[in-house]
Amino acid sequence: MHAAQRLFSHPQYWAECFGTADYLPMSRGEMDQLGWDSCDIIIISGDAYVDHPSFGMAVIGRTWEKQGFRVGIIAQPSWSSKEDFMKLGKPNLFYAVSAGNMDSMINRYTADRKLRHDDAYTPNNEGGKRPDRAVLVYTQRCKEAFSDVPVLVGGIEASLRRIAHYDYWSDKVRRSVLFDSKADLLVYGNAERAVTEIAHRASRGEALKDMLNIRGTASVISELPMDWDIKDSTRIDKPGRVEPMPNPYMYVGEENSDGSSCASQSQVANDQVEEQVIRILPSPGSKQEFILLPSYEKVRNDPVLYAHTSRVLHLETNPANARTLVQKHGDRYLWMNPPAIPLSTEEMDEVFDLPFQRVPHPAYGNARIPAYDMIKFSVNIMRGCFGGCSFCSITEHEGRWIQSRSQDSVIREIEKIRDKTPGFTGTISDLGGPTANMYHLNCKSEEIHAHCRRLSCVYPTICKNLKTDHSATTQLYRRARALPGVKRVMIASGLRYDLAVEDPEYVKELVTHHVGGYLKIAPEHSEDGPLSKMMKPGMGTYDKFKAMFDRFSKEAGKEQYLIPYFIAAHPGTTDEDMMNLALWLKSNGFRADQVQAFYPSPMASATAMYHSERDPLHRVNYKSDKVVIPKGERQRRLHKAFLRYHDPDNWPMLREALERMGKAHLIGYGKKHLVPPTQPANHPSAKKYGSKLNPKGHTGTAHKAKPNLPTGGNRKKAPRKGTVLTQHTGLPPRETGGRIKPKQKRR
Template sequence: MRPQTKNIFEYPKYWAECYGTAPFLPTTREEMDQLGWDSCDIIIVTGDAYVDHPSFGMAVIGRVLEAQGFRVGIISQPEWHNKDAFMSLGKPNLYFGITAGNMDSMINRYTADRKLRHDDAYTPDNEGGKRPDRAVLVYSQRCREAYKDVPIVLGGIEASLRRLAHYDYWSDKVRRSVLMDAKADILLFGNAERALVEVSHRIANGESVDTLTRIPGTAVMMKTAPDSMREIDSSRIDKPGKSMVMPNPYATETACKTNEDKEKSAAKPITVRPARHDAENSYVRLPSFEKLVNDRILYAHASRVMHLETNPYSARALVQKHGDRELWINTPPVPLSTEEMDFVFDLPYARVPHPMYGKAKIPAYDMIKTSVNIMRGCFGGCSFCSITEHEGRIIQNRSKESILNEIEAIRDKVPGFTGTISDLGGPTANMYRLGCSDPRAERNCRRPSCVFPKICEKLDTDHQHTIDLYRESRKVKGVKKVMIASGVRYDLAIESPEYVKELVTHHVGGYLKIAPEHTEKGTLDLMMKPGMGTYDRFKELFEKYSKEAGKKQYLIPYFISAHPGCTDDDMLHLALWLKENEFECDQVQNFYPSPMCNATAMYHSETNPLKRVKYKKREDLTVAKGDRQRRLHKALLRYHDPANWPLIREALARMGKKHLIGDRPGCLVPHEGSEAELTPAQRRGSSRHGAKRFATKHPNQPDIRKDGQKARRPSRGQGQDHQSQSPDSNKNRNPKSGKPGRQHGNGGKTQNKAEHGKPSPGRSSPALGKKGKKPAGNRQRQAAR
C-alpha cells in the first residue's frame, strides 16, 4: 500500500499569493501590468483558445496553480513559426507548462481517413489551422529557443497518451516517447493536479527539476534505472514467447556430458522473487523502443503489460529503453478525493472566454457552457477508448453541494442562460459514486474493466446517489430543465430500473444516445462491450417508462465501422440490422487508431492483446487498413446513400450475397440503374463538403423540436475523449432535404479526453437516430485531459 498522499489544498502558499485572484489569467504584458506583476512564475502554452471554464484544461491548471500562490500566465494558440510569441510574457521564474490542448493535435487536425480538417471547435469562429501538427513537440522547441535554461513541463492528453513508445497512425510507424522527442524535462500524465502542485512547489523551493524522479503521475528520462529497485522483465508478467532462431546446419554435435559437467551444473542458487504486488520496490522493464519498431507482436505484448499496470495503488513503475537512455514512467497518480475535486471545481472561474476574443464564437465553449461535470474516470475499459489510461478506472466524484453550487453559478454568470442545464455527466452519464464495494480488492485489482465480460460481483451498481442528484438539481431556483447528454452506460442502467425511470421521465429531451457500437458478438468482445441482448433490455425499459410518462422519445444508438477484428461479414450483418430496424446513419465514424488504446494495438499488430500474446500461439485479427476496405465498412453503415450503392453492390457480389441486391424485402441496396431516378441532391448523398452533418432518421418520427422540446446535447465527459475517436470533418447535408443538420464532435475516447475537465469530442461512433427527422444538437463529449 502506498503512503498517504498530501491533499492538493494543504501546501503552504507561495509568496506571490499576495497579488490575489486575477479576473482572467493574463495573456499580455499589459494585463500583467494591470495586476501589478513584473513577471510570471509559470507560463502555460496551449493549443486551444483561452476559456476560463472548468471544462478547459488550461483554465483548471492555471486556477489550481493560482490557488497555490503562483503567478500564472497563458500563451494561447501562439504563432509557432518563430520564438517571438513565446517570449510575449517574458521569462517565467519557474517553468513553461506545455499542452496541445483538450485534444491530441493530430486528431484535432485530421480525420480518421487522414484528411485535413478545415475547422477547429476550440478556436474562435471555428477557424482551422491555428495549431501545428504534434503541437507538444513544436511548442517545446520554440520555448527552448526562447529561454534555453527554463525547465519545460509537458501535460495534457497528447503528452499523456504518448508517454511511452507508441504506434502513430498518421505516420504509420512506432514513435518514441513524446518526452524524448520534445527534449522536455518532465511529463505529467492523467488529470495532473496532484503531480503538478508537487512539482511546482518543489521547483519553487529550489529543487532542480532533474531530481524530481519519483513523483506518481510523472515520467522522466534517466541515464540508468535505480539500482535500489528490483527489475522485473515484462515477459515474466506476460510471456510473449521467443523469436524463431534457425539452427546452424553446419554446427557440430557437442560431446557427451561428463560427471564433471554434471557436478558443475547440478546445484543452482536459490533466488527469491519479489511479491507480485511489491510495487514500492520493483519496476517492470518493457521491450525497448528499438525492438518495438519492427516487431508488431512484441508491441502487442508491451501494450498488454502497460494496461495491466494502471491501478494507482498496486501498479509498478515502467521502464523502457530509448537508445542509451531510460524512460522511467512512475505509477499512476492517486485519484483526487471528493474534497479535492470540490476544491478544483469551486475555484473562481469566470466561466466565459477571455475578452480578447470579442464576439467571436468558440464552438466547444458553446457546447458545454451550461453543462456540469460531476465526476472523472471510467471503469468501462472499452478497447477503442483511452479514458481509463488517462483519467483512471476509479471514479472521482464531486459532492452534491459542489455540483448544485455550480448550477447556481451557471444561472448567475452565463450570458443568455435560458434555464436549461444541458448536461450533468462526465465520461459516462451514470457512474457517479459507483465503484468497488471491497476497498482491499480495489487496491489490488488488475482487471481492465469492471463491467466486461460481465459486471463484477464486487461493483456497487446502486444509482441512488445519481437519482438524488437529479432530483435536487431540478429544484434549483431558475432551472427549468436538466438534460443528460453524456452517454448512458446501459448495462449498468438496467441494474437500476428506478434510475432508468427517473432519467426517461425527467431528463431526456426526446432523444437519448447510447453506444452499442456494434451488433456482432466477436467484434463486441474485442471492443469489450456488452451484447445486443443488453441493449434490447434497456430499450424495453426506455420505451416502457416513456409511455408511462406520456412522452414520444427515441434512442440514438452509436456504431463504429472498421474496428479491428471486424470483418466484411460483420459489417454486412450490422447494415442489415440497421435496415431491419429502419435506422439511417447520416453521420458515420470509422475507427480512429489513437495512441495508447487497446484497439490501436490490435490495429497495428493485427493480433488480440486482450489475451496473452505469443509468437506461435496467438489470436490473429482481420483489420481493415486499406482505404477501400475502410470506405466499404463506412458505406455499409450508410447503406441508404446512393453514392455508396456501387461499392456495396461490388462487395456483395464478391461475398456471394447478390440476393441482397434488389427491391425485394430484405434486400440491402437496389439494382444498378436506380440512381438515375434520384434528384441531383439525392445522388450527392451526404458527402458534400462544407455542409452540416446530422445524426439519424427513422420513419414516422415527429420533429420534437417543433413542440418546444429541442434537445441540446453539449457533453461533459473528461476526456474523451476518450480520445480516440473523432468524426470526419467533412460536413454533410440531409440527402433528402438538402438542409444542414447539427455538427457532432467526437474524440475519442479518449483522448475523447488534454487536460482537466475539458470539453471533448464524444464517442467515436456515428450518432444514430430515427428516420425522417434529425435529432437536436449532438454535443461534443469532453475529452480526457
C-alpha cells in the same frame, strides 16, 4: 492505497500576496494591472483560453494560482518563431506546454487522415491555429526562447504519447514524446496532484529533470537505479517461451493445465469467464521494483512485443497497485511513475470551486468557440471510466477509478451557471462526464479494488463487486431540476446502458425527465466478433435497455428515440460483420447520417490491435491468433458504406462486395434485400451502372433519402426516429455533418 497530501494543504508560495486574477493574464498589460513583474509559470496551450473547468489548462492554471504561483497563459501562439513564446517575459520556474484538450493530430485530421478546415477549440471555429504534434513544436520554441528555462509537458497529447506508441498519421511506432520533445518532465492523466508538487519543488530550487519520484510523471534517466528490483515484463506476461514462474497478473483459475501461458482459444475463453477473486502474488524481497518493458527499438520492430507492452501498460493503471514502468530508448531510459492517487470527493469539490469565470478570455470579444458553446451550460460531475472500451483512451488518461464531486458542489455550479453564464435560459445541457452514469460508482470493497487489475468492471459481464446502485445520480438529478430558475436538466453524456439496466428506477428517472426527445447510446456494433475486441456488451443488453426505454417513455406520454452509435472498420470486424450490422440497421429502421471509421488514437488497446494485429486484451505470444484488421482506404470505405446502405452513392460498391461475398441474394427490391440491383433513374451514376424505375417503391433514392441535415441557417436538428451516429472524435457535432452531395464529392 498510499496516502497523498491533501491537494490544497501545501503552504502557499510567497506570490499568493498578489491575490487571484480575474483571468490568467495573456498579455504584459494584464500582468501590469495585476502588479506582476513576471510570471512564475507560463502555460502554452493549443486551445483558446476558456476559463472554465472543462478546459484542462484553465484547471491546471487555477490550481497553481491557488497554490500561490503567478500563472500566465499564451494560447495558440504563432509557432513560426520564438517571439510569441516570449511575450509574457521569462518564467521564473518553468513553461508548461499542452497541445490542448485533444491530441493535435486528431484535432487537425479526420479518421481518413484528411486535413480538417475547422477547429472547435479556436475562436470562430478557425482551422490552422495549432501545429501538427503541438507538444514537440511548442517545446522546441520554448527552448529557443529561453534555453535555461525547464519545460513541463502535459495534457492529452503528452499523456497518451508517454511511452513508445503507434502513430496512425505516420504509420509507425514513435518514441516517447519526452524524447522527441526534449522536455524536462512529463505529467500524464488528470494532473492537479502532480503539478502542485512539481511547482512547489521547483520553487525550492529542485530541477524538473531531477524529480524522479512524483506519481503521474515520466522522466528520462541515463542509468537504472541500483537499489531497485528489476522485473522483466516479458517474464511476467510472457510473449515468448514459457518459464515456470509466478505471474502477478494471474487471475485465480487462469493457469493452463499444462502450465503454459499461450493465448490459445481455451485461454481466451478462460479469460472471459467472470472471476471475482484476484490473487496478486507478492514479489520476493522488500526493495522497490519496476517493470522493464521491451525497448522502443524492440517494440518498433516487433508487433508482438508492441502488443505485449500495451497489455502490460494497461494492467499497470490501478494507482493502488501499479508499478513503475521503464522503457529503454537508445542508451537512455523512460522512467514512468505509477498514476497519481485519485482525488477525494472533497478535493474534487475544491478544484471545481476554483474561481473560474466560466467564459472565454475577454480578448476573444464576441468570437464563437464551438467547444465552449457545447459545454457552457453543462456540468462535469465525475472523472474516470471503468468501462474499458478498447477504442477509447479515457482509461489511459483518467484511469478506471471514478472520482466524483459531491452533490452540493454540483448544485453550486448549476447555480453559478444560472446566475452568471450569459445566455442561460433555464436548460442545463448535461450533467455528466466520461460516462453519464458512473457517478459515485466504484468497487464495493476498497481492499479488493486496491488489488484488482481487470481491464473493465463491466466486461465481459458486470463484476459482482461493482456498486450498481445509481441512487446518488438519481438524487442529484432530482435536486438539480428542483432548483429555482432551472427548467430542464438534460443528460447528453454517453450512457453505459448495460450498467443502467441494473437500476430500473434510474432508467425511469432518466427517461421520464432528462431525455430531450432522443438519447445517445453506444452499442458500437451488432456482432460478437467486433464487440469482443471492443470490450462492449452484446445486443441482448441493448434490447433490454430499449424495452425499458420504450416502456418508461410511453408511461411518461413522450415520443422519444434512441440514437445508437456504431463504429465501422474496428479491429476484429469482417466484411460479413458489417453486412450483418447493415441488415440489423435496416430491420430496425435506422439510417446513419454521419459515418466515421475507427480512428486509431495513441495508446488505446484497439490501436495496439490495429498496428500489431494481435489482441492485447489477452495474453499475447508469438503463437497468438492474428486479429482481422480492416485496413486500407478501400476496405474502410466499404465498411462505412455498409453503415449507409440506404445511400445510392454506396450501392455499386455494396453490390460488388455482396457478390464477392456470395451474398447476391441480398440484392433486390424487397424488404429482405439490402440494396437494389440498379441505381435510381435520377442519380448521377445511373448512366454508368444502369437504372430502372423502382417497382416496389424502394425508398432509398437520391431524392427520397433524407439526411438529417439542419436547414435554415443554424436551425437545430429535430430528433428523428431512425437517426444513427458514428462519430467518436470528442469534437462537437458539425453543422454540416450530413451526407456529401455527389457534386461536392467529385470536387
